[in-house]
Structures are given as structure tokens and as C-alpha cells.
Amino acid sequence: MGYITVLPTLTKRQFSRHIPNDKENLFPSPFQLFNNGRAALWAGLSLLNLRPEDEILVPATICEVVLQTIFHSGVSVHYYNLLPDLDVDLDDLKKRVNSKTRAVYVNHYLGKASTIEPIRNLCDAARIKLIEDCAHGFTGAQNGKLLGTTGDITIFSYRKFLPLPDGGGLVINDKTLSRNEFILGNYPAKKPILDALKLGVQSLAQRGIVPLQFLKSIRSNNIDDYLCADDKIELENRDQPRKLQWLSQWGLSHADLKFMQLERKKNYAALNKCVKALSNVEPLFSIFPADSVPYSYPFRIKGRAKLIRFAAKYGLYLEPTLAPPYQSLPNLVNADEKFPIVEEIAQEIVSAPVHQSLDLKNMSSVQDILQRGLEEQFG
Structure with a gap:
């Protein structure tokens, strides 16, 4: 057997010479593309006008780069519980919303959609933001609604589903948030x-x-x-948000x-x-x-x-x-x-x-x- 990981590799069948015309029906169009999901999260958090006294409710198991990014945004993390199938423990979450809560972070683990509409309703009632993590939820849906269209901001990590060198995206569903594009750096030429x-x-x-x-x-x-x-999580080093590589741009637009x-x-x-x-x-x-x-x-x-x-x-x-x-x-x-x-x-x-x-x-x-x-x- 060869070399197999959870990430896809290049095969001809995965791409089309022409840009497929059904992409808008499979995932929400990003406001801006980034080199990875953490850069998209960095950009999204910067739109929320967070204050040092604010808290973000985060599931008790989450990728460490998410925690790094929230740490550098200057706010506190407050864990909430999950059910045995990794869906949100809604009763537990409700108890944790307080006067300091600024946002709820919801992750669609391993592709399985979390029950997100009740959380949307909770956030609306409490007047707090919903951050939807679709790093594992690319092209998924729930009750006929695309994942990534419910959160006030949503992040994607396209390279987890497609054979791309890099790839992250920020979707902005809250119309009150700024639509000014972020200035991003380029990779070294090599x-x-x-x-x-x-x-x-x-x-x-x-x-x-x-x-x-x-x-x-x-x-x-x-x-x-x-x-x-x-x-322990490495908190000192921070990746510089960068533009999406040209090969990833082509792959994302031409993927079947x-x-x-x-x-x-x-x-x-x-x-x-x-x-x-x-x-x-x-x-x-x-x-x-x-x-x-x-x-x-x-x-x-x-x-x-x-x-x-x-x-x-x-x-x-x-x-x-x-x-x-x-x-x-x-x-x-x-x-x-x-x-x-x-x-x-x-x-x-x-x-x-x-x-x-x-x-x-x-x-x-x-x-x-x-x-x-x-x-x-x-x-």
C-alpha cells in the first residue's frame, strides 16, 4: 500500500477544465480568501469589536490554532460541554451565557452538522454573535440549509476537503459587519x-x-x-495571514x-x-x-x-x-x-x-x- 492520510491527494477526476456552475448551491461564497482557516478566523474576530472583558463560549475540545487566535484577539475563552456525538449540549450552553458573553463558537465536527438553529435563536435572544466553524463542514447542509450560512461569521478550511497547498475562507452573513477587505501578505516566491x-x-x-x-x-x-x-499551547508565535496561492485558487474554482x-x-x-x-x-x-x-x-x-x-x-x-x-x-x-x-x-x-x-x-x-x-x- 502507498501513503494515505485523512487529507486528499491530487487525482485528475477531482477537477474540471471549466468552472462548474453549481458551486453557489454547495457552499456559501466567501467574502475573502486566505491562506488558512486561522487567518480567516483572525479576520472575522477583528470585525466583532471585541473588548478585553469579553468572553467567547467555545466547545471544550477544539483545534489549538483556534484557541491561539482567540487568545491573540484579547478576549477570554469559556468552555462549554458537548454530547457523546460531539453535538452541542444546548442545556449546558444556555447556562453559561452571561453579561460578558460576546459570541458563541460552534464547530461541525468531522463533517457531521451540529444542531445550529437553536443556537442561532439563543444568540439572537441574547444579542451575541455566532461564529460558525466549517473547517470540517465544507459543502454540508442541515435541513436543506447550507452549513456556513447561519453564523454571523463563518470560517472554512478548504484544504481539508480538496488537494490544495493552502486555503481558508471567511463568510460574513451579518450585514452590519464591515465589508472592507483585509490587506494580506504574499508567500516567499519559492x-x-x-x-x-x-x-x-x-x-x-x-x-x-x-x-x-x-x-x-x-x-x-x-x-x-x-x-x-x-x-500547553504555543502562544508566542503567530502566523502571518497571507493571500491564497494561485494553485489553490484554481483548484477551488475548478473542483468537482x-x-x-x-x-x-x-x-x-x-x-x-x-x-x-x-x-x-x-x-x-x-x-x-x-x-x-x-x-x-x-x-x-x-x-x-x-x-x-x-x-x-x-x-x-x-x-x-x-x-x-x-x-x-x-x-x-x-x-x-x-x-x-x-x-x-x-x-x-x-x-x-x-x-x-x-x-x-x-x-x-x-x-x-x-x-x-x-x-x-x-x-
């Missing part, structure tokens, strides 16, 4: 070329043309980095999104059938909504490190995906509070790839490695 080469090498490696050992030698992270449960959706759903269904037949693992989602588009296939397993290391030996890089609540943030309001459901899921969750770059042979290999890894671990 970076777009190097990023394009990297995409090409990864694509060849998935097909087995580039030796797996070569990919392992140039990976910036090893397995232990992914499995490290460090509570219907093909992407169908292939991800098909691969998810195949893996779901396989995992449900295995012992010692449990699908995270008992039902995956038909109008959601999966980022990955998440399942729970106790002692996941052994399976992740086993799979990596054969070129399958499973993703731990979620981190336990970061309690050491200097701007965290409820640092002493425990979230046992979230903490347990974060320690057990594993994400397997289902992206559109994977064909039947690839998916068969993924299933085979999972089966052999579980047999070795549990007998």
Missing part, C-alpha cells in the same frame, strides 16, 4: 513551487510510485507527536464538488460497514446525516496508540483528531472545570481517511490494515 511539488510527491506516494520510506523521512511530524497529550461529496459518502459507508463488524471498536456516529459530507470516519477504541502505530508501518496515517480540553490557557475562564465526556472521547477517538482520492483498492487496504491491527492488539 513556497508555492515547493508546496506544489509536495502535493505531487504525496499523490505519487499514495499510488506506491514514491517509496513510503522516503515520505517518512520528510514528514514534519512523527507518530509520537500526534499522540502527545501536551496541555459533487464528485467529492459522492466519493466521501461512498467510502464512509464502506468503512462504516467494516467497523461495525469488528470487535473492540465503536463508530463515533451511530447515524451520519445524509446531507452532511464526512471529513473522515471517526471511531472509538481504548488504547488507540498501538493501532495508530501499527497502521503507520504500512503507510496508513490514522488521526487522533481531538485534543482533551486545554486547561493551561491564560485567558481561560473555567480552567478548573472537568468535561468527562469530552475528555474520554478525546482519548479514544481515531479518524480513518475516506476522501475522494481513495479508490476501491485503497479502501480495501485501509479496511485490511484496521482488521489486522485490531487482531494484533486484541487477539
Whole structure:
């Protein structure tokens, strides 16, 4: 088997020579494009006129770059609880809204839409902003409404669903917010070329043309980095928001999104059938909504490190995906509070790839490695 991660690689079938005319029906048009989602979040937060005494309600497990960006916006973070399927615990959220609350941050985890309309109603009643994170919710919908159209501001990370060197977007749905474009920097001249080469090498490696050992030698992270449960977040360094690379602009405009959706759903269904037949693992989602588009296939397993290391030996890089609540943030309001459901899921969750770059042979290999890894671990 080649080299497979949760991120897609380049294949000819994913793009069209002409710009498809159905994009506006699949995801909201961004106000401005950025190099990544955190840059889009930085821009969105700057529109909200935040004050040092303000708080943003944030789910108890979230990507560390989100917390970094909120920290640098100068406001406090207040965690709220999630349900076992990672949907928002609405009762818990309601109790936490107070006079300092300026916004609620909602994430659509792993492609499954969170129940967002009741949160929209809560925010409207409290006169606070709703920040919608669609990094994992690209082209998904809920009750016929596109994800990304409910929040006052919405961020996207297109490279998580498409084989692009970079890509983030900011959608502004609140008509009272400023529409002045942000001034962004450019990458050094060599970076777009190097990023394009990297995409090409990864694509060849998935097909087995580039030796797996070569990919392992140039990976910036090893397995232990992914499995490290460090509570500390690097807050000193800040990425400079930049313009989207030309290759990413072309890819985003020419991507066959219907093909992407169908292939991800098909691969998810195949893996779901396989995992449900295995012992010692449990699908995270008992039902995956038909109008959601999966980022990955998440399942729970106790002692996941052994399976992740086993799979990596054969070129399958499973993703731990979620981190336990970061309690050491200097701007965290409820640092002493425990979230046992979230903490347990974060320690057990594993994400397997289902992206559109994977064909039947690839998916068969993924299933085979999972089966052999579980047999070795549990007998």
C-alpha cells in the first residue's frame, strides 16, 4: 500500500477544465480568501469589536490554532460541554451565557452538522454573535440549509476537503459587519513551487510510485507527536495571514464538488460497514446525516496508540483528531472545570481517511490494515 492520510491527494477526476456552475448551491461564497482557516478566523474576530472583558463560549475540545487566535484577539475563552456525538449540549450552553458573553463558537465536527438553529435563536435572544466553524463542514447542509450560512461569521478550511497547498475562507452573513477587505501578505516566491511539488510527491506516494520510506523521512511530524497529550499551547508565535496561492485558487474554482461529496459518502459507508463488524471498536456516529459530507470516519477504541502505530508501518496515517480540553490557557475562564465526556472521547477517538482520492483498492487496504491491527492488539 502507498501513503494515505485523512487529507486528499491530487487525482485528475477531482477537477474540471471549466468552472462548474453549481458551486453557489454547495457552499456559501466567501467574502475573502486566505491562506488558512486561522487567518480567516483572525479576520472575522477583528470585525466583532471585541473588548478585553469579553468572553467567547467555545466547545471544550477544539483545534489549538483556534484557541491561539482567540487568545491573540484579547478576549477570554469559556468552555462549554458537548454530547457523546460531539453535538452541542444546548442545556449546558444556555447556562453559561452571561453579561460578558460576546459570541458563541460552534464547530461541525468531522463533517457531521451540529444542531445550529437553536443556537442561532439563543444568540439572537441574547444579542451575541455566532461564529460558525466549517473547517470540517465544507459543502454540508442541515435541513436543506447550507452549513456556513447561519453564523454571523463563518470560517472554512478548504484544504481539508480538496488537494490544495493552502486555503481558508471567511463568510460574513451579518450585514452590519464591515465589508472592507483585509490587506494580506504574499508567500516567499519559492513556497508555492515547493508546496506544489509536495502535493505531487504525496499523490505519487499514495499510488506506491514514491517509496513510503522516503515520505517518512520528510514528514514534519512523527507518530509520537500526534499522540502527545501536551496541555500547553504555543502562544508566542503567530502566523502571518497571507493571500491564497494561485494553485489553490484554481483548484477551488475548478473542483468537482459533487464528485467529492459522492466519493466521501461512498467510502464512509464502506468503512462504516467494516467497523461495525469488528470487535473492540465503536463508530463515533451511530447515524451520519445524509446531507452532511464526512471529513473522515471517526471511531472509538481504548488504547488507540498501538493501532495508530501499527497502521503507520504500512503507510496508513490514522488521526487522533481531538485534543482533551486545554486547561493551561491564560485567558481561560473555567480552567478548573472537568468535561468527562469530552475528555474520554478525546482519548479514544481515531479518524480513518475516506476522501475522494481513495479508490476501491485503497479502501480495501485501509479496511485490511484496521482488521489486522485490531487482531494484533486484541487477539
